[in-house]
Amino acid sequence: MAATIKGKPLPYGTKTDGGILTLRVKRGSSDIYYGNMYASEVRVSYDSDSNTAVDSNGETISYCVYNRRRTLSLTGIVINTSGGTPDAVNDDLATANATFGTAIMPGDDLFVGYGTTSEWDEVHAEDADTNINNTQSTGGTGNYVITSVEKTRSNTSFAEWSITAIEHITAVVSDNDTSDN
Amino acid sequence: MSYRKQTEAAFKTYLAGKVGVPVYAGTSDTIKAMPCVVATYVGGSQNPPHVGNMDVTMSVSIQSEIDEEGQPNALEVHDELLSAIEDALFEPAILDINSATDFHLFGVTDHSGIERDTEGTILRETITITAPCALGNF
Numbered sequence: 001m002a003a004t005i006k007g008k009p010l011p012y013g014t015k016t017d018g019g020i021l022t023l024r025v026k027r028g029s030s031d032i033y034y035g036n037m038y039a040s041e042v043r044v045s046y047d048s049d050s051n052t053a054v055d056s057n058g059e060t061i062s063y064c065v066y067n068r069r070r071t072l073s074l075t076g077i078v079i080n081t082s083g084g085t086p087d088a089v090n091d092d093l094a095t096a097n098a099t100f101g102t103a104i105m106p107g108d109d110l111f112v113g114y115g116t117t118s119e120w121d122e123v124h125a126e127d128a129d130t131n132i133n134n135t136q137s138t139g140g141t142g143n144y145v146i147t148s149v150e151k152t153r154s155n156t157s158f159a160e161w162s163i164t165a166i167e168h169i170t171a172v173v174s175d176n177d178t179s180d181n
Numbered sequence: 182m183s184y185r186k187q188t189e190a191a192f193k194t195y196l197a198g199k200v201g202v203p204v205y206a207g208t209s210d211t212i213k214a215m216p217c218v219v220a221t222y223v224g225g226s227q228n229p230p231h232v233g234n235m236d237v238t239m240s241v242s243i244q245s246e247i248d249e250e251g252q253p254n255a256l257e258v259h260d261e262l263l264s265a266i267e268d269a270l271f272e273p274a275i276l277d278i279n280s281a282t283d284f285h286l287f288g289v290t291d292h293s294g295i296e297r298d299t300e301g302t303i304l305r306e307t308i309t310i311t312a313p314c315a316l317g318n319f
Binding site for chain 2: 013020038040077091092093096156158
């Protein structure tokens with residue numbers, strides 16, 4: 001008799017156990033935005049430049065990959081966070097609008113995490129650091145740098161941010177997404 | 182505190198301020214006098230996910246007994262009542278509902294009706310709206 005399959009454990013949603021992410025955007029040493037996001041979509045992609053060497057017959061005999069980089073695309077609703085930047089002491093619509101209006105720009109550093117003290121393994125940009133507050137990068141990996149920002153207000157929907165950020169992976173690349181490098 | 186209870190209470194208070202007839206929350210089983218208005222929570226779905234905000238669907242019915250012999254001008258009164266309720270359910274007027282405690286309506290995403298049905302001498306006209314809402318004082 002065939003076994004009845006009643007379910008499998010699967011990764012689900014934008015984050016296991018809920019969709020609230022922590023974002024920290026810094027310009028130099030200053031926080032521009034530090035708060036939460038209800039992410040509706042998160043994408044991480046890896047790409048690179050490449051070069052080939054060919055022999056006298058035109059056959060490729062060597063393939064070289066360089067300029068490896070990781071691109072993070074986030075779309076979601078940013079929300080008031082007490083103690084964040086801007087500081088949402090008052091949990092009201094005026095603060096929500098001020099939070100949405102925060103002027104993040106291309107060139108700002110971006111950190112993304114599960115919460116205030118833990119980075120998000122699949123997307124984090126630092127080497128051997130486990131805290132979103134830690135801005136140091138070591139071991140040849142860089143931090144995410146924002147390359148584009150889009151803010152969307154549409155009729156009958158909540159307003160959203162879309163952020164694209166890039167991290168150049170200049171040295172060690174590990175075997176899987178959840179390692180530090 | 183539930184979405185049904187808070188939403189119906191907010192609509193009851195808001196609409197009662199717009200018309201001079203009884204406004205009932207919930208089902209029409211509680212109707213004791215006509216003409217009247219009945220605000221009923223039909224259902225809701227979470228939007229966005231994981232947040233706790235809901236897209237709430239409410240139906241608002243205007244019910245009158247159209248008996249021209251017993252109640253002259255009943256249809257005229259009903260029409261005026263319907264007009265007042267219809268106006269109250271459009272933006273921006275409906276945003277005044279946000280004076281309610283622990284209830285916030287962001288806007289109206291869908292407004293449908295007016296559906297009319299009769300039962301004997303009772304005339305019922307219903308407007309249905311869908312609105313993103315939250316339970317809080319924003």
